[in-house]
Amino acid sequence: MDSQNKPLAWVAVALGIVIITLFVRSYAPDPEGINMRGLIIFLYLIPIGFSIFFLTGIESLIIGIIVVAAGAYAVCGPHYTLGPLFSTGIIWQLFAFLILSFWAGLLSSRLRNQSFQSEDSLVRIEDTSAMLQTERVRLLTQQKKYAEDINSLNSMIITLSDLAKEISSILDPEGLLKLVMGKAVKLFSAKTCAIFHVDTAANKLSYACSVGYYADELSDLKLTADEESGMAGWCAKNGKFMSMDEIQRNPHLSDLLRQNKFPIIFCQPIVQHGKTLAVICVGEVEKKLDELELMRFASTLANLSAIAMENAKFVDGMKEQAIRDGLTGLYNHMYFYELLDDKMKNVRKAGTALAVFLIDIDHFKKFNDTYGHQLGDFILQKTAAILSSNAQKTDVVARYGGEEFAIVSIGNNTDVIVKLAEGIR
Numbered sequence: 424m425d426s427q428n429k430p431l432a433w434v435a436v437a438l439g440i441v442i443i444t445l446f447v448r449s450y451a452p453d454p455e456g457i458n459m460r461g462l463i464i465f466l467y468l469i470p471i472g473f474s475i476f477f478l479t480g481i482e483s484l485i486i487g488i489i490v491v492a493a494g495a496y497a498v499c500g501p502h503y504t505l506g507p508l509f510s511t512g513i514i515w516q517l518f519a520f521l522i523l524s525f526w527a528g529l530l531s532s533r534l535r536n537q538s539f540q541s542e543d544s545l546v547r548i549e550d551t552s553a554m555l556q557t558e559r560v561r562l563l564t565q566q567k568k569y570a571e572d573i574n575s576l577n578s579m580i581i582t583l584s585d586l587a588k589e590i591s592s593i594l595d596p597e598g599l600l601k602l603v604m605g606k607a608v609k610l611f612s613a614k615t616c617a618i619f620h621v622d623t624a625a626n627k628l629s630y631a632c633s634v635g636y637y638a639d640e641l642s643d644l645k646l647t648a649d650e651e652s653g654m655a656g657w658c659a660k661n662g663k664f665m666s667m668d669e670i671q672r673n674p675h676l677s678d679l680l681r682q683n684k685f686p687i688i689f690c691q692p693i694v695q696h697g698k699t700l701a702v703i704c705v706g707e708v709e710k711k712l713d714e715l716e717l718m719r720f721a722s723t724l725a726n727l728s729a730i731a732m733e734n735a736k737f738v739d740g741m742k743e744q745a746i747r748d749g750l751t752g753l754y755n756h757m758y759f760y761e762l763l764d765d766k767m768k769n770v771r772k773a774g775t776a777l778a779v780f781l782i783d784i785d786h787f788k789k790f791n792d793t794y795g796h797q798l799g800d801f802i803l804q805k806t807a808a809i810l811s812s813n814a815q816k817t818d819v820v821a822r823y824g825g826e827e828f829a830i831v832s833i834g835n836n837t838d839v840i841v842k843l844a845e846g847i848r
Contacts, residue, residue, distance in 0.1 A: 593731070596732060596735045599728070599731055599732060600618050600631045600701065603693075603703070603724070603728045603731075604616055604617075604618050606724065610724060611705055611708055611712065611720075611721075612708050612710045613634075613705045613707065614708065615636050615686065615705065615706035616634050616636075616705050616706070617631075617641055617703075617704045617706075618631045618632050618633070618702065618703050619631055619646065619659075619701060619702050620701055621692075623659075623699060626647055626649065628656065629646075630642040630644070631701065635706065636685065636706065640685070641685065648699070650678065650679060650682060651682060653680070653681075653684060653687065654670075654680075654687045654690050654704075655683075655704050656682070657676075657690075658690035658691070658692050658699075661692075662694045662697070664690070664721060665689065666690075666714060666717070666718075667688050685706065688705055688707065689721070690702055690704050691703045691722070691725050692725065693728045693732065695729040695732065695733050703724070703728075746758035748807075748821075748822040750800055750803055751803055751806075751807035752807065753810075753811070753820050753822045754819065754820070755821065755822060756821070759819070759821035759831075762819050762821075766831055766833060770833060775834045776833070776834060776836065777832070778831070778832045778840045779830070779832075780829060780831075780832070780847070781828075782827065782828040782829070782830070782847065783826060783828075784803075784826040790802065806826075806828065807820070809847070810828055810830060813846050814832070814843070815832065817834070818830055818831060818833075819831040830843075830847075
């Protein structure tokens with residue numbers, strides 16, 4: 424029994440003893456002729472049993488002593504004449520109650536303690552079971568999250584692996600950026616993504632491609648490669664990753680948010696040999712990644728893209744060298760005929776006019792032999808520059824061979840052609 428309820432138990436036992444004693448005194452005034460032993464024993468068993476059940480062994484012993492004293496008083500009266508106690512045998516039964524109350528109380532106390540311990544153990548087991556269940560749910564949730572993270576990482580690795588394979592086969596710079604943008608959308612679960620060319624010499628960003636944004640709005644933006652254009656400009660200028668989380672950690676960068684020309688949550692520059700070639704901007708994602716994880720994959724994507732862009736630029740340069748004349752920079756003889764063939768097919772389909780100019784420098788061989796090849800080369804270069812400046816943007820200007828040049832002009836009437844020829848002459 425807990426300490427709060429013990430005083431009530433003591434009061435109940437004491438009150439019971441008093442009532443029983445008064446009852447016995449009322450109905451057994453003559454102890455010598457008493458034949459109520461059974462009733463007396465039964466009545467005093469009530470507080471004894473109550474104490475055994477609710478109190479400890481020592482406390483039951485104390486109750487037993489009190490019962491013996493009360494029984495003696497009830498039988499013998501206030502003058503404690505002990506004769507009736509012995510003659511009736513009640514004294515021995517009271518002492519038996521005394522011993523019985525102690526051992527029974529002790530046994531009952533131990534049984535109660537064991538019961539309480541069992542209940543406590545059961546409660547602890549239930550609490551432990553609940554804790555284990557909670558931990559199991561937490562571990563299952565964590566395991567599920569880890570599985571999702573692993574699947575996400577595997578998907579990202581596969582995407583980067585595919586990019587590494589695919590970019591090696593794309594040599595067109597614009598096509599390459601579109602491929603990079605598609606991989607960025609898949610890699611970052613992006614809803615909006617855009618890529619801008621960076622011209623550090625002119626301090627500007629020019630639109631390349633996008634998904635999710637309004638392309639016309641982005642292409643009309645006047646973006647500079649500095650903080651005036653927000654996160655994209657800062658990223659182009661510094662060649663470093665920039666995100667909303669980084670800005671929130673560094674209040675001195677908060678102006679970048681106000682300078683943003685379009686929605687952005689992070690930017691990743693494509694840098695090669697310390698020069699920023701392009702900037703990847705992501706404005707909205709379906710699932711936010713951990714920032715370190717995001718930076719790692721964005722950097723890998725940018726590094727692969729930078730290598731591919733450099734390769735594409737190199738191949739593009741080699742192609743230009745293959746179709747350009749090394750001295751004048753005009754198309755060479757072989758490429759001129761390829762272009763002429765394509766142009767003729769196009770004008771036949773469209774039904775438009777086509778004009779071909781063949782231009783020769785008079786007395787060039789004599790000039791070259793007289794003044795040397797250096798001045799001869801200078802004359803060829805100046806002639807090529809004059810032809811290019813007088814030709815229209817849609818015209819094809821080529822070095823036909825030696826001191827001979829050719830121009831292909833499409834869609835002009837006779838008057839325009841004659842005027843162009845006279846101007847060149």
